[in-house]
Amino acid sequence: MAIKSLDELKKIRDASKKKVDLREKGESTDNMIELLVGMATCGIAAGARETMKALNDAIEEAGLDNVKVIQVGCMGYCHSEPTVQASIPGKEPILFGNVDVDTAKNIIDKYIISGELLDDHVLNRTFRKA
Amino acid sequence: MKNTKGKFVDLDTKKLDIEKLKELDAYIESLEDKEGNLIHVLHKGQSLFGYLPENLQLYIARKIGLPASKVNGVVSFYSFFTQKPRGKHTISMCMGTACYVKGADKIFDAFKAELNVGNNEMTEDKMFTLKDIRCVGACGLAPVVLVDDKVYGHVTVEQVKEIIDKYRKED
């Protein structure tokens, strides 16, 4: 579909606006949980593909239908790749580091399902953005 | 025919694989500006043949209508292009600065000793080619070694033999 004017562009923006609120502040109008996996070259080198697969497998195993796994670029935390941001509506987004296959499973089983944080895997957002 | 270093050079383009040449021809034909896309043609050639031997360079030169010297000048200028055949596996040692300050040179020496080859050389059994590469951008994992596309991070001298053995056993 071709966009012909600024207004048409803004319509598309407004339709996807809730993504922004969920990812930045954890606010959302629906119940969808998002998991962002850092899939830049360095993340993939550190095993992000395996991490993403493990997340998807664990979601399927737990029978969750309100969790979406999305690939994103580099989050900048090279020291803790692979990285995963978990955005649950109503909660501040949490950034997990060093997410290997086991940790990925724990993110689903412990954090998403039980609200338990994973010791030693929580990172902090150390920046603000334009 | 011998090149400037006295090495015998095979310029017989008939020895090249016909099927691969057909694919290369089709690619060249699809380009509007053939000369301006010489580097893209060479990328295509290297991905088809694995490397760019002299006879292939000559073939490309004739196909595009350029002097062979110009094609060879471009091939030898860029480090991405190789004129030598490669082993079954390519072991690439990242020599970016982040890896270097974390001891990449020591690990590279250990690979050379273990494989008994120098930089950019193939082992006698044609299993491995060892080479150094510039930063792969996985500086968080430094020092980094690539075996083909697989990345090994935080590599230590002790792991060198392990990594090599893993591939030796697979074959």
Place this chain on the structure above:
Amino acid sequence: MSNYRMHVMVCAGTGCEAAESKIIIENFKEELKLKGYDQEIQVVKTGCFGFCGQGPIVKIQPDNVFYVKVTPADVKEIIEEHIIKGRRVERLLFEDPKEKVKLEKHDNMDFYKKQYRIALRNCGFINPEDIEEYIAFEGYEALGKVLTEMQPEDVIEIVKASGLRGRGGGGFPAGVKWGFTKNSPGDEKYVICNADEGDPGAFMDRSILEGDPHSILEAMAIAGYATGANSGIVYIRAEYPLAIKRLEIAIDQAREMGLLGENIFESGFDFDIILKLGAGAFVCGEETALIHSMEGCRGEPTKKPPFPAESGYRGKPTTVNNVETLANVCPIILKGSEWFSSIGTETSKGTKVFALAGKVNNVGLVEVPMGTTLREIIFEIGGGICDGKKFKAVQTGGPSGGVITEKDLDTPIDYESIKEIGSMMGSGGMIVMDEDNDMVEIAKFYLDFTQDESCGKCTPCRIGTKRMYEILERLTNLEGDMEDLEKLVDLGNMIKDTALCGLGQTAPNPVLSTMRYFPEEYEAYAKREKTKSYRIDPEKCIGCTLCAKACPVNCITGKVKEAHVIDESACIACGACFTVCKFDAVIKP
């Protein structure tokens, strides 16, 4: 199902751990158990907050309250006051140094976060393969605004007024560059994005292309409109396959939505973008060399003038901008030049992305306002030096830059100040070195790189760097003398003055700057006093043979239960023997 209602997050970064954060965690766990809250409240170790000067840091969630400089003795009070009674512990809140007010919420402290992401704004937030996600984050609005509401002159004025300078290393004002191309006569013009990131140790351009490719495409279209070009080309390294793939997807999606192609936003403006692959040549980062490479030739630089703005790709007026420079363009258009120029220093506006790597705890990609000090970058955001070792130097500007030492760590960094202290901004590689790094070897490493990458066109660079490298080789082989040091300086200065392009002119910098700050290390080599191999203390060695087994080059010999010996001529100083020895018998060089 366990359901924690509250989380106590304690920083376990190196800085905070040194300041007893481990004990704080233990105290929290014990005290919560004692009071019977351990099933409702979870204590979690977290990574660095990038605020090490205020550590140890404790954050209580979901209240989002942030306590600083917490001691183990404060734990009880936090639990009794905050967790049980719901009252803030005022004295542990961070106090704004200017306003003298206590800030309790982490969100309010945004201003104190050292990093400000403009170029990296979308990296890690959006799916780079989905154009709608980019649009959700204001994507293509800047292009729409420019095409429907602004004249090309206005666009150039905004970019000029913002003070945006080239992020590839040169620091040339981007708006001025655009103005040159616009004013050059020509029916056909080009916009080129320089994505030939060659500095070994810098990867910000790759991260932007992989994480937010549309931001570059949009900025190129804006540059095209401003300068009168209808074609854009991204010149990208073949070594970046993922970035290439994501760019290709992004270009297809933008074309499909009519955001590239003909008559964009029905403004009558046409613009399309193609990719051209590089093939591994550092010198192609230089704009004239890059253009030759795009034309299918060897990437050799040519003399300027003529500048690409007059005669560039195919002899037509051409603008060449670096990836990070372009990544700043859309926010400038949307938020205005005043917003952008309010960030940074007098001469350098906005932010700079650095690839922080080497012997630093938090290796990562950081974006900070110009004027941030190196100490803040390395010790706050970077969390300090690995393994508690001592900071020695930081190399900026890659093979073209120099080292910066302890005494200059508090200099606010911008294009000018960093030159004054003997280095340069470069593309943003920042390699931290500790006490174990040998500066002569580091200089040799860089020279090996530039020497290898020299295109060979001009003599000073082709032969001069080779000779310099040979002298360094002689020195490190302990075959040199003091005269060699003078020769290095002379030769270095001569190459700086006479080489054709930026690569040659800056090639001697790593050598000259390490000689300036670490003359004693060069002298130790020149006087042949430096030992390079590991040795074994025969008094301590019990002959366990572990070291001999670990040695990758088999240069350790000795019988079982007898002291072993290292053949110093064969030792590669890898340190494997040092790591395995359980008796401290191996001596470091």
